[in-house]
Amino acid sequence: MTDLTRDAIQTRLQACTSKETTFKELVSLSKQLERLTDADKTEENKVKGCESAVWLIEHQDNGVCTFQADSDAKLMRGVLVAILSLANGRTKTELQAMDLATELSQFNLSSYLTSSRTNGILGILKQIQT
Amino acid sequence: MAFDANTLRAQFPILQLEANDHPLVYLDNAATTQKPQAVLDALMAYYTTSNANVHRGAHYLSDRATAQFEHARDRVARFINAADSDHVIWTKGTTESINLVAYGLEWCLKPDDEILITSLEHHANLVPWQQLAFRTGARLRVLPLTSKGEWEPEYERYFNEHTRIFACTQISNAIGVKTPIKEMLAAAKAVKAFTLVDGAQAVAHYPVDVQDLDCDFYVFSGHKMYAPTGIGVLYGKPHALEVLTPVQTGGEMVRHVTYNSTEFNVLPYRLEAGTPNIEGVIGMTAACDFLANQDRTAMIEWEQKLARYVYDELKFNTSIEIYSPAVDTTVVSLSVPGIHTLDLNGYLDSQGVAVRAGSHCAHPLMAQLGVSSTLRASFACYNTLSEARRFCDVLLEAIEILGDD
Numbered sequence A: 001m002t003d004l005t006r007d008a009i010q011t012r013l014q015a016c017t018s019k020e021t022t023f024k025e026l027v028s029l030s031k032q033l034e035r036l037t038d039a040d041k042t043e044e045n046k047v048k049g050c051e052s053a054v055w056l057i058e059h060q061d062n063g064v065c066t067f068q069a070d071s072d073a074k075l076m077r078g079v080l081v082a083i084l085s086l087a088n089g090r091t092k093t094e095l096q097a098m099d100l101a102t103e104l105s106q107f108n109l110s111s112y113l114t115s116s117r118t119n120g121i122l123g124i125l126k127q128i129q130t
Numbered sequence B: 001m002a003f004d005a006n007t008l009r010a011q012f013p014i015l016q017l018e019a020n021d022h023p024l025v026y027l028d029n030a031a032t033t034q035k036p037q038a039v040l041d042a043l044m045a046y047y048t049t050s051n052a053n054v055h056r057g058a059h060y061l062s063d064r065a066t067a068q069f070e071h072a073r074d075r076v077a078r079f080i081n082a083a084d085s086d087h088v089i090w091t092k093g094t095t096e097s098i099n100l101v102a103y104g105l106e107w108c109l110k111p112d113d114e115i116l117i118t119s120l121e122h123h124a125n126l127v128p129w130q131q132l133a134f135r136t137g138a139r140l141r142v143l144p145l146t147s148k149g150e151w152e153p154e155y156e157r158y159f160n161e162h163t164r165i166f167a168c169t170q171i172s173n174a175i176g177v178k179t180p181i182k183e184m185l186a187a188a189k190a191v192k193a194f195t196l197v198d199g200a201q202a203v204a205h206y207p208v209d210v211q212d213l214d215c216d217f218y219v220f221s222g223h224k225m226y227a228p229t230g231i232g233v234l235y236g237k238p239h240a241l242e243v244l245t246p247v248q249t250g251g252e253m254v255r256h257v258t259y260n261s262t263e264f265n266v267l268p269y270r271l272e273a274g275t276p277n278i279e280g281v282i283g284m285t286a287a288c289d290f291l292a293n294q295d296r297t298a299m300i301e302w303e304q305k306l307a308r309y310v311y312d313e314l315k316f317n318t319s320i321e322i323y324s325p326a327v328d329t330t331v332v333s334l335s336v337p338g339i340h341t342l343d344l345n346g347y348l349d350s351q352g353v354a355v356r357a358g359s360h361c362a363h364p365l366m367a368q369l370g371v372s373s374t375l376r377a378s379f380a381c382y383n384t385l386s387e388a389r390r391f392c393d394v395l396l397e398a399i400e401i402l403g404d405d
């Protein structure tokens, strides 16, 4: 969970004009992520296929989903802030109707997303939708 | 022959590139090396003057292609000092070479036999043997080598009358340490095991003499020694190649075929089914020539000097742990406790510095080191001291940026 809206995050990342500025912005965004407790970082909550360790927990309240996520890598935590801003507060049906990868690509993270097959971001998006 | 990395660099067009708005600093050479102009030219010349299938119909181009193809076999045989070019089998790389042996020797394994590897292997020299053990009921045993490549005499007991196959890397890809290969080969031969040496990390740096090593099989990849991707070598002593069951069958590897039987061709063709990677093979000639044209002693001294520079710059930094040896290596593998190697890698990349963060296809070795991944800078002949310095500077910047909480 973060206090930043999707628009605010998108604006910050879109202002980045180089890999270096994107890197620094992701590091800064990573600080917004509410970290999971060690007790929540279970094998079961782990998203498979990620290069760094990523944990994802889903809560539902009247059909509305809230996700919590964490990673042992900072850049990934920054990306998770962006992903959670897309996903939180929606129903499963809404999430399934979304093209999350395309939406995420609007955050100017293309160089992180091109390697998404290996870094597991697609796996995170899929888990959010199922 | 004077060795000068700056002059040599000019032969590698890709090194002129910028990466993420910075001059490219390519220090991921243990993964793959860049290619000199001579290799690029050889590929272009092949397609513009000689392209045809080899060992097939006699026509002008086919003769040219076949001559160059077989010349490459001679060239590589000389490069590794094989006694005869028939001992050189073309494969697509180290991984395929090891698999050819692991499947080809399946017939000789039974339950209670042992396959011995070491704790410093790349997955390519581990998984094929593990799977072979699963298929045959043989045991996979792992000789523990320390991360310094040390081997204690009592480990000789790992070599016993059950040991059928001993497979070992010459140099660890993950941490760059040399293994005591000759002592281990001697122990393996004393128990009459088949021996395979994974030379993937050695060929670009050290002159290789397979007769001096006296192993049954020696395997490597072209792409790690300035040649194209998709070409590799399985060297074998004749008696060892002779007993390999061909894993792949089809055209080229046969002499006579009926619906009821097939007479296989002689070596080396028996183990080379189908149309080979002709351009890759021809690229190997150019890569061997490129290396032979260098002062190899000065070259390896230079590469080791770069690794040593990085080691010395970082060794007193209390936030850094180095897993590579101080000397006699071209690799510096390290971690910064508390900071993910992928994050360090992300910053280095943003500054144009290409290294590798990860487990380097060696999960068991990472477990032995007590880390999940390391950051590896690996040097080649065209790297410069200012690149080594830049790696250190950018790494320290990364630690500062990433280490603030």
Ligand SMILES: Cc1ncc(COP(=O)(O)O)c(C=O)c1O
Residues within 6 Å of the ligand: B030, B031, B092, B093, B094, B095, B096, B122, B124, B125, B169, B171, B172, B173, B198, B200, B201, B221
């Ligand atoms: C020691 C070692 N063995 C085997 C391999 C596998 O080589 P290839 O992927 O070219 O088959 C590598 C490549 O990283 C290596 O470093």
